[in-house]
Amino acid sequence: MIPAARDDFPEIRNAVRALVREFGDSYFREVDDQRVYPEAFVEALTKAGWMAALIPESYGGAGLGLTEASVIMEEINRAGGNSGACHGQMYNMNTLLRHGSDAQKQRFLPEIASGALRLQSMAVTEPTTGTNTTELKTRAERRGDKYVVNGQKVWISRIQHSDLMILLARTTPLDEVKKKADGLSIFLVDLQAAIGNGMEIRPIRNMVNHETNEVFFDDLELPADSLIGEEGKGFRYILDGLNAERALIAAECIGDGYWFVERAVQYGSERIVFDRPIAKNQGVQFPIAQAYMEVRAADLMRYEACRLFDAHLACGAEANMAKHLAAESSWKAANACLQTHGGFGFAADYDVERKFRETRLYQVAPISSNLILSFVGEHVLGMPRSF
């Protein structure tokens, strides 16, 4: 194996890698080909306890930090799998852990830890406002002991394979708040109760094997105790959760990046053209070396983001930078790997084209590259705001 930035947590790495390899490349190729959810794989991860990594031991989980959770995600992708089917539970968990009430935690965490419930979905993006989150249109109005939700979301993933979903909606109209970020709230939605009773979904077929949907709310009633934390403070809670998400996605890209580099090194060293291994040519070798260095550098930033998050310190800059650097470098590694494989890079049996599609997503979701550059330019470096 090629060296990584750090090789700590060997027990986690070896166990996750072994689990992914039990399924093997052919399993991930097949679910991709058939566009089906890797149910058996997610079930096996759950049974092995990995999906409960962040849940405190007192609720039946492993009580690990974001650093360890990121290693789990990294190893899934590094071994050839795709964490996209299950990463939601990891980043949503922090929202519930940090901002949920004791009653919510008592009610849901033990069942999530045992695998009886899944918390895989988070609904933020809307079709008309896109990245401009604070202007989202979905409304949740308090009426007696209920909130009534109306609006629309898009690209909401894993709903059909989750029991719970975190929903961001506006509870105070935009023209009645001082700051745009105020007046938004988050709710824990019981999907079984909601679908067909004010919530409808329409699946979106997309470039990767990623179950994602349009969502329509038409007078969906949520019990008042679905609210997480204080009404009107949801955007701040979501940002905290998004930092965890950014660090975890960075780890997945790093896993992909190492996978691409490893495959490129292996194929480039074995494939003989003009009587020599193709990787003997520096035109083939250098792009792989360049991508590898960039993946390793991003790997260090991922650890820094996780360290800060686990210490409850501000980590917005590091989490965003880690995600950006990791997504860029895994894409560079993907291109180097595909180019090294020549025509075989396009053959499904080599898995390069599948991983190529999978890693491309992360320059758009969960946040696009431009939005990270603008965050760093404006909020880290203090340059003038563009929007």
Ligand SMILES: Cc1cc2nc3c(=O)[nH]c(=O)nc-3n(C[C@H](O)[C@H](O)[C@H](O)COP(=O)(O)OP(=O)(O)OC[C@H]3O[C@@H](n4cnc5c(N)ncnc54)[C@H](O)[C@@H]3O)c2cc1C
């Ligand atoms: C497969 C998949 C799964 C997803 N899963 C989820 C999910 O589970 N939950 C969820 O809430 N969302 C999800 N998303 C949505 C995802 O987070 C958004 O697609 C992403 O944040 C970009 O938003 P948008 O598509 O509305 O793009 P837009 O906001 O329309 O932007 C389009 C492009 O324009 C650029 N752009 C926009 N404004 C500016 C500007 N001011 N300056 C420079 N560039 C700009 C953006 O960077 C982007 O490249 C998913 C998306 C996909 C594709």
